[in-house]
Amino acid sequence: MKLFYSAVFLLFGLVPSFAQAPISKDAPGVWRSVPVKEISGSRMVAITGICDALGYRWQWDRFTQRLSCTINTTRLSFIQDNRFYTVNDKVFQLQSAPVRHCGALYIPLQIASEIFGDSGDALRLNSSTGTISASKSRFSILSVLCDKKQNGTLLTVNLSDSLPFDFIYYYPNLTLNFFGGTIDTQKIKQGRVGLVKSVSAVQFKESAQISVILASQIEEPEIDYVQDTKTLMVSLKQLKPVTKPVKEKAAVTDIQSQKIKTIVIDPGHGGKDPGAIGAKGVREKDVVLGIGLYLRELLKMKTDLNVYMTRDKDVFIPLSERTKFANNKKADLFLSIHADAVPGNSKRKEAAKGYKIYFLSQAKNEEDKLAAMRENAVIELEDRPQNYSSLQNVLIDLAGNEYLRESQDLCILLDQKFNVSLKKKISKLHLGVGQANFWVLNGTYMPSVLIETGFISNVAEEKLLADKNFQKEMAKAIFEAVTSFQDKYESGL
Structure with a gap:
């Protein structure tokens, strides 16, 4: 048994008239109302009002x-x-398009009831009073x-609140x-x-149980x-065949192979893909190439490591080719260098700033999920973007990734060096x-990290990232983290 606890973690020409009918939310001891408006003869409600009422x-x-x-x-996505609107990427058609009024999108009451009626909350339309109760x-x-x-089965449990839980696995249960x-x-x-x-469920007096019967080990x-x-996401993967015991001689070779000999530096984007501007x-592609080149120079001057770059000039390299390159070179470390950016107004761009280093795993928050979406968007520029149709159809390969802990450690060391030096x-x-x-990190067979060096959408950081001296400082901080990681890893600590 393993016990895990969750973290205690304007449209012109429209003349609207206000109706008194509210949308009501039956919360514990609290009723919330959102006005229903009559726009061009139709009773309509703000989509965001429903979202706020239902917890979206x-x-x-x-x-x-x-x-x-x-x-x-x-x-759900509305334009x-x-x-046309989408539910989990499936396209549906509305009887009438959402209209914008006073900064919000509005749809007819009846449509709102149909679209949002299948949520985890109860949503009912009262036609006589013109209200939606939630x-x-x-x-x-x-x-x-x-x-x-493609490589297993994903079990997803949706909760209304964080709950302590544990799991027990004993085949086939x-x-x-x-x-x-x-x-x-x-x-x-x-x-x-x-x-x-x-899958079935059992309700006990003080707990609830989900029972999964497995088809194979x-x-x-x-x-x-x-x-x-x-x-809560549970990744299930087929049991791999048991391999023969490793001979003692081979074990010695394995220990020796833990020496870090080869590093692949991956400056993101390039060629027809400028990255963030x-x-x-x-351009992001120019900034990260500069940092990558300075880093290669430092590593070659001060270590005996083999250093390769996925690109050392302004060329476009597909994401899968970058990963393949690192695996073919039998790299011991993979460093993908990027600069982040956010859309929006100047206030939002000014607020988004700072570096962040990532390892491969399911995103824990919306911010990290959006960062990955921005970097993964380059797929659309590739000749065969359909090859990535499985991007959301593949479980992150962590079970077989013995380097997850090392990737986390490298992230921490990079953060420490950046915090001191920069x-x-x-x-x-x-x-x-x-x-x-x-x-770009999925499928690498070595400790791998993605470094967001700052926000190029932030005017101050854009100027900083374009500065050649700062690029050298950034490269030096990465270099120091790599050598510290090398000392720690090879000493067996």
Whole structure:
């Protein structure tokens, strides 16, 4: 048994008239109302008002005029004056397009009831009074979903709140126990999906249990909790065949092979992909290439390491080719260098600043998830973007990745060196270390990190990143972290 605890973590021509009908949320001891408005003869309600009432997180992109709404694993997307909307990337059509009024997108009451009526909360439309009533689900475990992936099966448990839990795996049974949890035993049922034969639920007096019957033996389950979305993800992978015991002579070779001999430096973007571009025209691809070249020079001058670069000039390299290059070179370390950026107004761009170093794992918060999405977007520039159709259909390869801990350690060392060497010029973003599903790190067979050196969308940091002397300082800090990691790793600490 392993015990894990969750962290205690304007449209012109429209003349609207205000109606008195509210949307009401039945929260514990609290009722919230959002006015329903009559716009061009139709009773309409703000999508964000419903989101706030039901607990959705939402984000408005003023450049694309897109409103994104998220709760647990449900993602909805609406576009101003566009009749098409998406639910988890599936496209549906509205009877009428969302209209914008006073800074919010509005849709008819009836449509709102149909779209949001399948959420974890209860949502009902009262046609006679023109109200939508929303009441929060009485269950703390909202749903259990099974998804067959190319390399396993992903079990996703959506929660209404953080709960302490444990799991027990003894083939063919995998049991998840949620202390203080409540569950709808009639709703939580699942038939055969991938490695899962069936899923059922049991409600006890002081806990709730999810019982999974497996179709075949699996590796030790990987469990990850995403605090922002209150989502528990359980990765299930087929048990690998037992290999023959390694002979003593081979074991000696393995110990020797732990010596760090080869490093691959990966300056992000390049060629037709400029990466992020600052207000003054500074391009990410130029900044990170400069840092990469200075880093190679330091490593070659002061160590006997073999140093390779995925690119040492302005050329476009597909993400998968970068990973393949590092594996083919049998690299012992992989360093992918980038600069981050955020869209939005000047105030938002000014607020987003600082470096951050990432290792490969499920994102723990929306910020890290968006950082990965921005870097992974380069896929669309590749000749065969369809080759990445499995990006969301592949479990992050952590079970077989014996270098996860080393990648985390390298991130920490990089953060420490940056904090000492660069803190007078650039700060860290929050904790300085994060995790997310960066495609360029997925599938590398060595300790791998992605370094966001700063925000090129921030005017002050754009100027800093373009400075050749600062690029040298950044390269020196990375160099010092690498050599410290080398000392620690090779000494067996």
